[in-house]
Structures are given as C-alpha cells and as structure tokens.
Amino acid sequence: MSRPCRALIDLDALCHNYQLATELAPQSQAIAVVKANAYGHGAVPVAKALAPLAPAFGVACIEEAMELRSAxxxxxxxxxxxxxxxxxxxxxxxQNFWLMVENLNQVEAIINAELSAPLHCWVKVDSGMHRLGLQPEQLDDVLAVLNNSANxxxxxxxxxxxxxxxxxxxxTTAAQIDCFDRAVAAAPLxxxxxxxxxxxxxILAHxxxxxxxxxxxxxxxxxxxxDCAHKNLAKQKPVMSLVSKVISLRSLSAGERVGYGGRWQAQRDSIIATIACGYGDGYPRHAVDGTPVLVNGVEAPLAGKVSMDMITVDVTDVAGVKIGSEVELWGNTISINRVAAAAGTISYELITRMPARPTRIYRAAEN
Ligand SMILES: Cc1ncc(COP(=O)(O)O)c(C=O)c1O
Structure with missing residues (x-):
C-alpha cells in the first residue's frame, strides 16, 4: 500500500455549486473564480469542468490567466x-483577459498603451472595504477617460x-450596497x-x-x-475530501500521553489510531484536541498535536478499527468549516494552502 493520504475532488459537486449560484440569481451571469489554483483544487481541471457552464473565469494575476489559456x-x-x-x-x-481597473495608475497605463485590440474593463469602486478601488466621486471622471480611449x-x-x-x-453589507448605489446614481456615465x-x-444571502x-x-x-445559520449553506456540496487510512494502532493505560509534547493525556484506558495525514498534507497544525476525524465511518476526536506526516485520534469508542481503516479528515461528513474553526482559521486557508503532497484524484463532472 502506498501512502494513503489523498485529496478527492468531486467535479460533479463543483458544477452543482456553480449551478446553485446561477439558480439563486437567475438574472445574473457568474464568473467562476479559480484564482490560487482554484482555491487549491487545481485550476486547469476545475476550469475545464466549469467551461461548459461559465461564461468567464476570474483569477488574481496574468500568470494564473496564462496557465488557463495554455491549457x-x-x-x-x-x-x-x-x-x-x-x-x-x-x-x-x-488573450482577451478582462481587467479590473481600480486605481488611476492603471487607468493611465491603459489609455497610453498601444494595443492590438480594445480591453474589456471592470471599474472597481471602493464602497467601504478600503482595500482596492476608486473613490466613489472619481467614478464619472474615470468613465469619461476610459470611454474616450480607443483601447x-x-x-x-x-x-x-x-x-x-x-x-x-x-x-456593513447593506451600507456598502448603499454607498455603491449612490456612487452609480451620481455618475451620469x-x-x-x-x-x-x-x-x-x-450570492447566498444578499x-x-x-x-x-x-x-x-x-x-x-x-x-x-x-456567522449564523442560513438555509442556503446546506445547498452547497463539498468538493474536496481529504482522506487517508489508519497506519498504526495501540492501547494506552489511563494517564499515558500521546504525541509531541504529550499534549493529550488518556483519561481512561484508550485506543489510539495513528493516521497518515499531517500538516505536510495540509491538515492544520493548530487543530485542537477534540477536532472531529471520521474513522471507519464514526466521528472520533483528535488526540495530540498534529505532526508533519501523521495525526493521532482517540478511537476508543469506534468499533472495528484496524490498520487500513478508512479516514476522512474533511469532506462529505466532516465539514471543512468545523475543522477550520477547530484550528482557528477558515476553509479558504485550508484548501488554498493544500500542498501538492496529497495526490489529487478527480471524479469527472457529468455535464
Ligand atoms: C474581487 C473578488 N471577487 C470575488 C472573490 C470570490 O470571493 P469568495 O471566495 O468569498 O466567493 C474574491 C475573493 O477574494 C475577490 O477578491
């Protein structure tokens, strides 16, 4: 058996989630955001699966866009x-890359360039996030400059x-929408x-x-x-399942400790399963004891610090665990958001930082 840690990518679920977006907003078109290697899922296979559905893609930089074009x-x-x-x-x-235009340097560069074809521009207004975007009162002037450019x-x-x-x-979102609508209303162009x-x-809630x-x-x-329950959350399907297997098992007496620093201590006679998945596989090092892990189909608590290549789980209450038993770190049963919360982070970080080590296995989309 080779090392069993794998990231299973369900492209059918991906397409379902894209369609969910367009069903929730049937009057809108949806750009599929596939930056950062499609949030760790593999930009090329994800874009290929969504290409029959999505009219356009969104990335963070021209290198990411070129990767898609080359594919x-x-x-x-x-x-x-x-x-x-x-x-x-x-x-x-x-290459027909569309450009967000969010500051005056970019505007200058666009109007002064010598180009083979005009550019499709999205003008970004800062409605309150204060990270990127033109001031609302700059909108009309910038539109005038762009409208006058053959580029x-x-x-x-x-x-x-x-x-x-x-x-x-x-x-805050209502306030941003209001700021944006006022900026547009004040800009004749x-x-x-x-x-x-x-x-x-x-898309899900506003x-x-x-x-x-x-x-x-x-x-x-x-x-x-x-930050609270919402009926649309359950309509999304998880796309990545991080799975592995039990590679070792041992019985401990009450009082014995497990793993680096002996963080976890057995409160009773216990059975500890060691699983081939650690922070070198993208599992968060800061996951606390008790973080849920699915072993043999049953939820069991993480017991001890996450190592580079392994974790340890208290399977005392799980029947039939053997070397080779199946494990889900997150996926269809263990929500990635639960694991992220137990590690003090968010799902975005867990999937985007997924290293190359767990082999990606793609289940084909049926569209
Ligand atoms: C401009 C822009 N649009 C859309 C997105 C997608 O956001 P989310 O992943 O929250 O849907 C991002 C992500 O950072 C973004 O920067």
Whole structure:
C-alpha cells in the first residue's frame, strides 16, 4: 500500500455549486473564480469542468490567466486585481483577459498603451472595504477617460467587493450596497452599465447585491460559511475530501500521553489510531484536541498535536478499527468549516494552502 493520504475532488459537486449560484440569481451571469489554483483544487481541471457552464473565469494575476489559456481554456478571464505593470496590457489585449481597473495608475497605463485590440474593463469602486478601488466621486471622471480611449471596449462593468458579506449579524453589507448605489446614481456615465458586487456570501444571502455579474469563489468549492445559520449553506456540496487510512494502532493505560509534547493525556484506558495525514498534507497544525476525524465511518476526536506526516485520534469508542481503516479528515461528513474553526482559521486557508503532497484524484463532472 502506498501512502494513503489523498485529496478527492468531486467535479460533479463543483458544477452543482456553480449551478446553485446561477439558480439563486437567475438574472445574473457568474464568473467562476479559480484564482490560487482554484482555491487549491487545481485550476486547469476545475476550469475545464466549469467551461461548459461559465461564461468567464476570474483569477488574481496574468500568470494564473496564462496557465488557463495554455491549457486550452478559451473563455474570457477577468484579472481581479487588474494589471500590476503596464507591460501586461499587450498580453491582456491579445488573450482577451478582462481587467479590473481600480486605481488611476492603471487607468493611465491603459489609455497610453498601444494595443492590438480594445480591453474589456471592470471599474472597481471602493464602497467601504478600503482595500482596492476608486473613490466613489472619481467614478464619472474615470468613465469619461476610459470611454474616450480607443483601447477600451464600450461594455464597461462597474464593480465593488464586500468586506463582511458572510457576517449576517452586521449591517456593513447593506451600507456598502448603499454607498455603491449612490456612487452609480451620481455618475451620469455609469447609467445603464452592468454591475458586479457579489462574492459567494452575497450570492447566498444578499439578493439585493446580485446585479448582472456574480463572482462566486468559495461556494464553488462548497466552503462558504456564515456567522449564523442560513438555509442556503446546506445547498452547497463539498468538493474536496481529504482522506487517508489508519497506519498504526495501540492501547494506552489511563494517564499515558500521546504525541509531541504529550499534549493529550488518556483519561481512561484508550485506543489510539495513528493516521497518515499531517500538516505536510495540509491538515492544520493548530487543530485542537477534540477536532472531529471520521474513522471507519464514526466521528472520533483528535488526540495530540498534529505532526508533519501523521495525526493521532482517540478511537476508543469506534468499533472495528484496524490498520487500513478508512479516514476522512474533511469532506462529505466532516465539514471543512468545523475543522477550520477547530484550528482557528477558515476553509479558504485550508484548501488554498493544500500542498501538492496529497495526490489529487478527480471524479469527472457529468455535464
Ligand atoms: C474581487 C473578488 N471577487 C470575488 C472573490 C470570490 O470571493 P469568495 O471566495 O468569498 O466567493 C474574491 C475573493 O477574494 C475577490 O477578491
């Protein structure tokens, strides 16, 4: 048996999640966000699976866009942060990469470039996140400059991004929508242009933000979460299952300790299963004792610090565990959001930081 730690990627679930986004916002089109190697799932296989459904893709930089083009993805690709340097513009024009335009340096570079084709631009307004975007009062002037440039296509999209759309107990998303709508209302040149506000959380829970273009990311991978219950969360399906097997078993007497630093101590005579999956496989090192692990189909608690290649689990209450028993670290039964919470992080980080070591095994999409 070779090392059994694997990341199973369910491309059918991926397509289901994409369709969920478009069903929740049937008047909108959805850009599939596949940056950071499709949140750790493999940008090329994910984009290939979604290509029959998605009119365009979203990535963080031109290198990520080129990876998709080189693999034969022909759909438009939006660079979500736009260009970093002016020399990217010629490639963007030649490859039909769409550009977020979020600051005046980018505007200058675009209008001064010599290009083979006009660029599709998304003008980003800072509606309150204060990370990227033009000031609302700059919108009309920037649209005038872009409209006057032969380097810019006529179909500009006005966009913004939310800081806390996943925090349903706060009012900040409503305030951002209001700020955005006021910026558009005050800009005569923005009238009638398409708009894009919604990341996953807004698609799932803020219908007022749906507009013409959606930008789903984490929900495609089944990892969206909120600060309170919401009926749409259960409609997403997990895409990545991190699985492995039990590689060793031992009986301990009450009082004995397990793993580095002996963090976990047996409170009773116990059975400890050692599993081939550690932080070198993307399992979070900060997971606390008690983090749920599915062993032989039964939930059991992590017992002891996570090592690079292994974890230890208290399987005293799990019947029939043997060397070779199946383990799910997260996936269909153990929600990745539970594991993330037990490690003080978020699903985005766990999947995006998934290293190459666990072999990715793709279950084909049926579209
Ligand atoms: C501009 C932009 N749009 C959309 C997304 C997708 O967000 P989410 O993964 O929360 O759906 C991101 C992610 O960071 C983003 O930066």
């Amino acid at each position: 034969g993805i022909e759909k438009p690709i939006l660079l979500l942060e736009g260009i970093f340097t002016a020399d990217e513009l010629a490639t963007a024009a030649a 810019v296509h006529g179909d500009i999209v006005i966009a913004s991004h939310f800081a806390s759309a996943d925090e349903l107990t706060r009012e 923005a009238q009638g242009l398409a708009q894009s506000l919604s990341n996953s959380a807004a 219908p007022k933000a749906h507009r013409q273009w959606l930008r789903p990311g984490i929900m495609l991978y089944g990892g969206a979460d909120f």
